Amino acid sequence: MKLNGNVFSKVLDMDTGITIVTPNDLKLDGSYKVVYLLHGLCGNHRNWADYTLLPTYANDYDAIFIMPEVQRSFYMDMKYGLKYFSYITEELPEICKNIFNISSKREDTAIMGASMGGYGALKCALSKPDQYGFCGAFSPAFLFLKDYLDYQRDTGIVEFEDLKAIFGEGLTWKPEFEIMELVKNLYNKSDKPIIYTSCGYDDFLHNDNLEFSKIIKDFNIDFTYEEWPGNHDWYFFNESLHRALNIFYTKRQYN
Numbered sequence: 001m002k003l004n005g006n007v008f009s010k011v012l013d014m015d016t017g018i019t020i021v022t023p024n025d026l027k028l029d030g031s032y033k034v035v036y037l038l039h040g041l042c043g044n045h046r047n048w049a050d051y052t053l054l055p056t057y058a059n060d061y062d063a064i065f066i067m068p069e070v071q072r073s074f075y076m077d078m079k080y081g082l083k084y085f086s087y088i089t090e091e092l093p094e095i096c097k098n099i100f101n102i103s104s105k106r107e108d109t110a111i112m113g114a115s116m117g118g119y120g121a122l123k124c125a126l127s128k129p130d131q132y133g134f135c136g137a138f139s140p141a142f143l144f145l146k147d148y149l150d151y152q153r154d155t156g157i158v159e160f161e162d163l164k165a166i167f168g169e170g171l172t173w174k175p176e177f178e179i180m181e182l183v184k185n186l187y188n189k190s191d192k193p194i195i196y197t198s199c200g201y202d203d204f205l206h207n208d209n210l211e212f213s214k215i216i217k218d219f220n221i222d223f224t225y226e227e228w229p230g231n232h233d234w235y236f237f238n239e240s241l242h243r244a245l246n247i248f249y250t251k252r253q254y255n
Helices: 047-051 054-061 084-099 116-127 145-155 163-169 179-185 206-216 234-250
Strands: 002-009 014-021 033-038 061-067 109-114 135-139 194-198 223-228
Touching: 002 084, 014 047, 014 054, 033 116, 033 234, 047 054, 047 061, 047 234, 054 061, 054 234, 061 084, 084 116, 109 116, 109 234, 116 135, 116 179, 116 194, 135 234, 145 163, 163 206, 179 206, 194 206, 194 234, 206 223, 223 234
Parallel strands: 033 061, 033 109, 109 135, 135 194, 194 223
Antiparallel strands: 002 014, 014 061
């Protein structure tokens, strides 16, 4: 079953788009595992349902998939804009649990996304490890955010205006924005999300993703990185989602 519509968010103080995909035969007893699935920079809440085999995966993995909309915010509480991080991690789960039979256990809760959504998934899972047991990030952007913002600031050439709305005119960096800083914060903590990342050989983000996979292995985290021929597109993201779901459910490598 696929539901497209709007939900009113008190955090955002407006209606915002949402798509939810469930198994065709909803059970009355027991609760479902839940996957929050995040869209990319140029996308919207309908993309994963429109461009992947998501309805099939909902049946195969007996899960409920929730796809919110955050515009081009990079899942941040923006400097000049809306508080999308707070919406995604605090309000949205409560809204969905009141409507659907979703498990509240962290081991039954995953957050995944591609590109901007990959960054968002990592930021949410690493910021709130007590909430998310699994994170899937496919071709995630902003893996080395400080370097990126420093370059934009030093050259005076801002790649896109959304950055000023997110970080302010001075493109101000904070540790809570940086994925590796969030990883370091988890080093001695017991609750750590299982993390799966992937990137195609021909993806413009491949070098960053490969470097990130090498660095994070020095930390005490259950981490898997995979790469194969592919680009920054839905062919690759669909396959990545399938592989990530297999790990989420079976806790073993996809072969």
